[in-house]
Amino acid sequence: xxxxxxxxxxxxxxxxxxxxxxxxxxxxxxxxxxxxxxxxxxxxxxxxxxxxxxxxxxxxxxxxxxxxxxxxxxxxxxxxxxxxxxxxxxxxxxxxxxxxxxxxxxxxxxxxxxxxxxxxxxxxxxxxxxxxxxxxxxxxxxxxxxxxxxxxxxxxxxxxxxxxxxxxxxxxxxxxxxxxxxxxxxxxxxxxxxxxxxxxxxxxxxxxxxxxxxxxxxxxxxxxxxxxxxxxxxxxxxxxxxxxxxxxxxxxxxxxxxxxxxxxxxxxxxxxxxxxxxxxxxxxxxxxxxxxxxxxxxxxxxxxxxxxxxxxxxxxxxxxxxxxxxxxxxxxxxxxxxxxxxxxxxxxxxxxxxxxxxxxxxxxxxxxxxxxxxxxxxxxxxxxxxxxxxxxxxxxxxxxxxxxxxxxxxxxxxxxxxxxxxxxxxxxxxxxxxxxxxxxxxxxxxxxxxxxx
Amino acid sequence: xxxxxxxxxxxxxxxxxxxxxxxxxxxxxxxxxxxxxxxxxxxxxxxxxxxxxxxxxxxxxxxxxxxxxxxxxxxxxxxxxxxxxxxxxxxxxxxxxxxxxxxxxxxxxxxxxxxxxxxxxxxxxxxxxxxxxxxxxxxxxxxxxxxxxxxxxxxxxxxxxxxxxxxxxxxxxxxxxxxxxxxxxxxxxxxxxxxxxxxxxxxxxxxxxxxxxxxxxxxxxxxxxxxxxxxxxxxxxxxxxxxxxxxxxxxxxxxxxxxxxxxxxxxxxxxx
Numbered sequence: 001x002x003x004x005x006x007x008x009x010x011x012x013x014x015x016x017x018x019x020x021x022x023x024x025x026x027x028x029x030x031x032x033x034x035x036x037x038x039x040x041x042x043x044x045x046x047x048x049x050x051x052x053x054x055x056x057x058x059x060x061x062x063x064x065x066x067x068x069x070x071x072x073x074x075x076x077x078x079x080x081x082x083x084x085x086x087x088x089x090x091x092x093x094x095x096x097x098x099x100x101x102x103x104x105x106x107x108x109x110x111x112x113x114x115x116x117x118x119x120x121x122x123x124x125x126x127x128x129x130x131x132x133x134x135x136x137x138x139x140x141x142x143x144x145x146x147x148x149x150x151x152x153x154x155x156x157x158x159x160x161x162x163x164x165x166x167x168x169x170x171x172x173x174x175x176x177x178x179x180x181x182x183x184x185x186x187x188x189x190x191x192x193x194x195x196x197x198x199x200x201x202x203x204x205x206x207x208x209x210x211x212x213x214x215x216x217x218x219x220x221x222x223x224x225x226x227x228x229x230x231x232x233x234x235x236x237x238x239x240x241x242x243x244x245x246x247x248x249x250x251x252x253x254x255x256x257x258x259x260x261x262x263x264x265x266x267x268x269x270x271x272x273x274x275x276x277x278x279x280x281x282x283x284x285x286x287x288x289x290x291x292x293x294x295x296x297x298x299x300x301x302x303x304x305x306x307x308x309x310x311x312x313x314x315x316x317x318x319x320x321x322x323x324x325x326x327x328x329x330x331x332x333x334x335x336x337x338x339x340x341x342x343x344x345x346x347x348x349x350x351x352x353x354x355x356x357x358x359x360x361x362x363x364x365x366x367x368x369x370x371x372x373x374x375x376x377x378x379x380x381x382x383x384x385x386x387x388x389x390x391x392x393x394x395x396x397x398x399x400x401x402x403x404x405x406x407x408x409x410x411x412x413x414x415x416x417x418x419x420x421x422x423x424x425x426x427x428x429x430x431x432x433x434x435x436x437x438x439x440x441x442x443x444x445x446x447x448x449x450x451x452x453x
Numbered sequence: 454x455x456x457x458x459x460x461x462x463x464x465x466x467x468x469x470x471x472x473x474x475x476x477x478x479x480x481x482x483x484x485x486x487x488x489x490x491x492x493x494x495x496x497x498x499x500x501x502x503x504x505x506x507x508x509x510x511x512x513x514x515x516x517x518x519x520x521x522x523x524x525x526x527x528x529x530x531x532x533x534x535x536x537x538x539x540x541x542x543x544x545x546x547x548x549x550x551x552x553x554x555x556x557x558x559x560x561x562x563x564x565x566x567x568x569x570x571x572x573x574x575x576x577x578x579x580x581x582x583x584x585x586x587x588x589x590x591x592x593x594x595x596x597x598x599x600x601x602x603x604x605x606x607x608x609x610x611x612x613x614x615x616x617x618x619x620x621x622x623x624x625x626x627x628x629x630x631x632x633x634x635x636x637x638x639x640x641x642x643x644x645x646x647x648x649x650x651x652x653x654x655x656x657x658x659x660x661x662x663x664x665x666x667x668x669x670x671x672x673x674x675x676x677x678x679x680x681x682x683x684x685x686x687x688x689x690x691x692x693x694x695x696x697x698x699x700x701x702x703x704x705x706x707x708x709x710x711x712x713x714x715x716x717x718x719x720x721x722x723x724x725x
Contacts, residue, residue, distance in 0.1 A: 013723060075722075079564050082719050099562030107478040116474050119467050120563060148481070 002091070003172050003203035004054040004077055009086035011047040011072050046072040048227040049086070054220070056091075057201040059194075061214035061235060063242055064224035070207045073224065074098060074176050077205060092171025092203070095121060101161030106150035110141060113149050114164055121168045131167045138189070139163035159186060166193055173197055176207045191217070211239045247322045247419070254321035254415045261297050261413050297413060301406035305341055305373060305399045309334040312395075312416050325420040325429060329386035333379040333397055340374040344407065348381050349396030351412060358388065358427050364402060387429040390420035454715045461568065468569055468576065475577040490584035494537055498588075501536060502529040505654055530596050533589055534684045535653035535677040538611075541582035542619055542673060543644045545575040549623035550630045550637045557725035567721050568714055571623035579616060593684065604683045604690045611679045614700045618672060621707035628714040631724050651677050675699045 047069045054060045062070050075081040076088050078096040103120045104113045114135055118128040128135075136145050139159040149157065166173075175194075194217065197204060206218060214221050214235050221238035223231040225245075231238050311319040311334075315327040323329055331348060347362030363370070395414035399407045420429075436442060480486045506528045549571040559565045593600065630636035651673045652660065660668055668674045675695045682692050 080561065081722055094564065096562075096564065099558065102558045102562040103565070105474055105478050107481045108474060112474065112477065116470050119470050120559075120565060124466065125470075 001056045002053040002089075003056045003058075004052075004060075004091075004205065005087075005089040006053075006076070007051050007087045007089075009047060009050050009076055009083040009088050010045060011069075011076055011081055012084040013044045013046055014042075045227050047076065047083075047224075050224075050229045051086075052222060052229060052232060054203055054205065056203055057198075058219045059198055059204040059206060059217060061218035061221040062205065062207045062224060063209070063211060063214055063221060063239065064230075065246070068224040069227040070224050071098075071176055072227075074174050074205065074207050077172075078174050090172055093122060093168070094172045094174060095165050095168040095170035096174040096176075097162065097165050098174065098176045099161075100158045100165065101149075104149050104157065104161065107148055109148055110136075110145045110152070110160055114145075114160065117161070117164045118168070121165060123168055135160075135163045135167050138167070138193075140186070162190065166190075170202065172203045172205070174205045174207075177209065211243065215239050250417060251321045254417060258321075258413060258415050261415075262299070262410075264297075298411045299409065299413065300411075301398075301400070301408040303408055304339070305335055305337045305344055305407040307333055307397055307399060307408045307410055308336050308376075310395070310397050310410065310414050312414065321416045323386055323416060323418055325388060325390065325418055325422075326385050328382070328384055330380055330382040331395065331397065331414075333381070335373065335377045335379060335399065337373045337375065337377070340372055341407075342370060342372050343401050344370045344373060345400055345402055346379050347396070347398045347400070349398075351394045351396070352388075352427060353392045353394075356427060358393070360396070362398075370402075385431060386418060387431060388418045389424050389426055389429050390418055392417050454712055457566075457568075457715055458711065461566065464566055464569055467566075468573055471569065471573040472576045472580065475573060476580055479577075487584075490581050491588055493581075494533075494540060494585040495588055497536060497540065498529060498533050501532050501654065505532070527596050530592050530598065531656070531681065531685050532654060533592055534681045535651070537582060537585045537589060538615060538676060538680055539648060539651065539653055539673070540585075541578045542615065542676075543648065544581070545578045545619050545623055546626060546644060547641055548574045548578070550626040550640045552623075553627045553631050553721060554634070554725050560721050560725055567718060568624060568711070571627040572620055575616070575619050575623050579612075589684070598685060599687045600684070607679070607683050607690050607693065607696070610700070611676060611683065611696060614696060614703050615676050617707050618676075618699070618703040621703060621710040624707070624714045625710040628710075628717045628721075631717070631721055647671070647673065652681075653677050656681070672699055672702065 050069075050073065052060075062073060064070050072081065074096070075098070076083055077090060078094055078098065079088075079090070080096070080098075101113075101117070103117050105116070111132075114132065115125065115128050118131075119125065123131075136142055139156075139162070141156060141160055144152065144156065149160075152160070173194075191213075194204060194206075206214070208214060218235045220232065221235035222229060223238050223242050231241055311332040312321060312323070313330040313332060314320050314323045333346065335346075345362050345364040347360070349360040350358045352358055393416055394412040395416070396409075396411055397414065398409040398411075400409065401407070480489055483489065485492065552570045552574050553560065553567060556567075556570045559570070560567050592598075626636060626640060630640075650668065650671055652668060657665075657668070657674070657678050675692065676699070678692050679690075679696045682690050
């Protein structure tokens with residue numbers, strides 16, 4: 001027995017030409033464009049041919065990127081929007097946690113609003129009276145229930161809205177990203193309430209960006225992409241596929257961003273690689289720590305030795321921009337020296353998003369003395385374990401003389417992202433372990449969000 | 454459409470509590486609170502009486518006035534009989550034209566029958582109208598207006614016809630103004646014109662012949678005349694044929710408006 005059935009459901013929104021936006025009745029009548037303006041010039045399919053069923057008592061998680069049609073899907077199920085084509089069938093009373101407290105009137109008290117909101121959601125007055133105390137207690141608003149709602153904080157407002165919606169006792173509960181309405185404790189209470197719904201055999205449709213919640217809580221998961229149903233099935237599998245896809249697109253974004261930064265940097269100092277003259281562009285001469293902390297992107301140097309390419313490589317040895325903490329990591333620098341040089345140092349600097357230098361080193365500091373370089377060459381800087389916390393990092397790569405005179409300095413031109421299963425904090429993540437005496441007991445959970453896979 | 458009309462009946466609890474909320478919210482925070490419902494029509498009456506009876510005593514004031522209009526006397530009472538229902542009508546229409554847009558949150562985010570919103574508006578204004586009635590009653594008693602039970606029995610009928618007509622107008626305006634926001638401004642101007650095109654500040658007999666033809670086409674004319682005949686003028690209620698005809702028209706108009714509203718319903722969530 002299915003609680004929710006969607007068959008080839010599509011929702012097509014009509015986008016009107018920009019003339020339409022300013023069209024008024026008068027101008028439409030005057031220019032006789034009423035009929036034409038009312039016809040959409042463009043259509044936009046928010047949901048395309050989606051078919052799925054949710055059996056009674058199941059919890060379905062819907063994930064997907066922003067604008068992938070998740071909320072429209074929920075509105076279709078809720079009946080707020082009608083499908084343009086296809087059918088949507090829902091069996092039982094629906095409560096939609098889409099916009100909490102949507103019907104609240106700011107001027108009247110929380111108490112009166114609970115009654116009116118409850119009636120809007122389909123309860124009778126008597127049912128609300130019976131559940132009133134429970135609702136107020138759930139919302140943690142005992143002291144303020146008789147104050148006008150306009151004086152509520154946004155958190156109080158949302159909690160009250162949530163409390164009313166969840167006490168409607170629906171057969172089908174639709175939740176759209178509303179778990180962020182309170183502090184940790186309130187979120188737990190909401191999750192407990194959902195669990196209780198599950199136990200009582202209610203059907204839940206959960207739209208969320210919290211992938212951990214989908215893995216932990218849902219029986220089935222559905223991944224929306226560009227209005228289409230991309231994948232449905234076991235939550236762990238769907239979330240895994242989704243995370244991989246997100247990483248791939250992050251990868252592309254970072255690559256595109258880096259390319260742009262490099263292009264910009266080259267236009268700043270348009271020197272021919274072979275010209276051994278100093279650029280008139282102001283040169284940051286010293287490599288001292290004061291400079292290392294000054295985070296402006298750019299490229300400068302005489303180009304007597306040129307960095308022609310920088311590649312970041314992960315565990316499998318392929319170039320990329322997204323890496324996982326604890327995995328191997330390497331920076332491969334391609335060099336070209338048109339004439340033979342004997343005084344050179346190759347350096348690497350690693351910065352986090354705040355511009356803090358996490359690590360910096362060069363060949364000279366590590367006691368390599370340069371002998372010669374001519375033509376094309378490769379330099380690889382390898383890290384066995386990338387022990388950084390989750391975040392976005394930027395790289396400095398430079399070739400310069402021992403005294404600091406720059407041949408080619410790439411400042412913060414390479415971006416990469418580190419993903420981590422644990423949400424630890426800081427700058428650096430030393431390899432570590434926990435151990436406990438028998439009197440201190442822990443159980444290992446797999447509760448962390450999806451990360452390395 | 455008919456099924457939707459039937460579900461409307463199911464929403465009566467909702468409509469009832471929304472009307473109550475509307476009334477509570479309106480005067481919440483004001484010192485005089487509900488008394489404003491009495492004071493507003495009283496002030497309106499005083500202003501109009503002052504202007505039309507004392508500043509511009511014109512043709513229909515006593516004494517030098519030609520005979521036929523001496524019967525619009527006492528003028529304040531005459532004025533009040535038409536003004537009170539007009540206030541209900543015009544306030545309803547004014548508010549309804551924007552009600553779907555201001556209530557957009559409900560339509561977009563909650564499964565909510567949109568037609569409830571304009572109806573709540575009309576009904577809330579009807580309650581204000583009812584609250585103004587005691588003042589009218591005091592005036593009637595003070596001037597010893599010639600009331601008869603037989604005539605007063607028509608009063609609820611007039612109110613009902615006006616209710617149906619007003620809801621019809623409100624539904625149509627609210628639905629159309631979602632697509633054409635200008636309607637709100639057009640309506641407020643049109644209502645001013647409409648007010649003077651209705652025998653409220655002047656008696657019906659006073660209108661020129663051409664004007665009479667024009668006035669007959671105005672549905673509110675017949676409501677105003679009915680109120681005046683029942684409450685103000687002597688003699689039997691002679692306007693009942695017009696009133697019943699208007700009643701039939703109002704029901705037809707309501708159905709037409711509801712049909713339009715129903716057709717546009719699915720576009721509301723996208724347009725507001």
